[in-house]
Amino acid sequence: MADDYELHLGAVAECTQRNRLSELMQTELDSRYIPEIQLFKAAKTTNAVAQLWASTANTSNVAGAFWAALTHPRCDDVLQEVLCRDMHMLQHQVGASARIEIEKFNALLNENAILARELAKVQARSTRLLAEKSREAERLQLELMQMRAELAGKDCRIVFLSENLIKLKSATPDFDAGERLQKIVAQKKVRQSELEKQNLELRQKLRTTTKSLETFQQVVAHAARTQLAQQTEIHAAPITLHLNHKTVLCVGGRSGSIANYRDVIEKVGGRFAHHDGGIEDRSNILDASLAAADLVICQTGCISHNAYWKVKDFCKRTGKRCVFVENPSVSSLTRGLEQITTNDLNTNSLKHEVLVSSNEKIQSVIVSNS
Secondary structure, three states, X not given: OOOHHHHHHHHHHHOOOOOHHHHHHHHHHHHHOHHHHHHHOOOOOHHXXXXXXXXXXXXXOHHHHHHHHHXXXXXXXXXXXHHHHHHHHHHHHHHHXXXXXXXXXXXXXXXXXXXXXXXXHHHHHHHHHHHHHHHHHXXXXXXXXXHHHHHXXXXXXXXXXXXXXXXXXXXXXXXXXXXXXXXXXXXXXXXXXXXXXXXXXXXXXXXXXXXXXXXXXXXXXXXXXXXXXXXXXXXXXXXXXXXXXXXXXXXXXXXXXXXXXXXXXXXXXXXXXXXXXXXXXXXXXXXXXHHHOOEEEEEHXXXXXXXXXXXXXXXXXXXXXXXXXXXXXXXXXXXXXXXXXHHHHHHHHHHHHHHHXXXXXXXXXXXHHO
């Protein structure tokens, strides 16, 4: 039995001459490619046939175009050679494309087989899950029916117990009293919890107050120790100077130590005067206080800048004795007083009297001249 290639060779050999087989093949091909033959009839020259073939050679129906151009009356030997050569190359391209398409087709077949197996697995898993869900739904439906039955039984039991409770209340006259006692007990428990909470808050406040009291006692004890130390300093360092009722102006110093300053001045026979150095007292009061003082003690660490220069300038102009103390403590004040002698005070007093008498004489001369 001949194969396809042998049949192809036999058909080609029979077409080299006119016979029954070649006529049948001619008729078959003419009827199959009627549109292409009608298209090529419009070409009247060989060049026109060649151009029409060039424009249709790359179309999908290249076989019809090849048959129409090859059987055209204007197709000569040269054009026939061109047609056969082009068709030969197209066959190579078609073969290569066919092989590529076959490879793609085989790859698609393999992929399709893999996807088919995966789909079968997914379908099997879906079927299994569906069966499990169905069984779960049946189980839940059964449980629901059981719960509904239990609920109906509980409703009946509740009705029965309610009737028994009514009968029990009617048969027991002290039943309401017991309920009232239970309510009272519940109220007492609530009140007890409130009192316990309040007691806890009071204990916390007591602890806080105790801590504050301990802190306050420590502060008081520290202040007492400080005051005792200052008094000890005052008594431990006695001053041999006697101020003879001279006015001593203390400028600056700690506000809490003013009473101690006063005690020190008055114990040595002086009159105490104080100015805070411009912190709260007005600065114009300082001028009057300086003029009325016999002795000035300036505590430089606790006065304003303007007050310091005002005290220094006033004492320099008037020749009034001024002692500058850096540390505003009672012991520093005591050491400052020890620097002063009675002669210094008498000399300053005499200068003050001479200055006053000179001012009075100048004023009398001015009055007489006027």
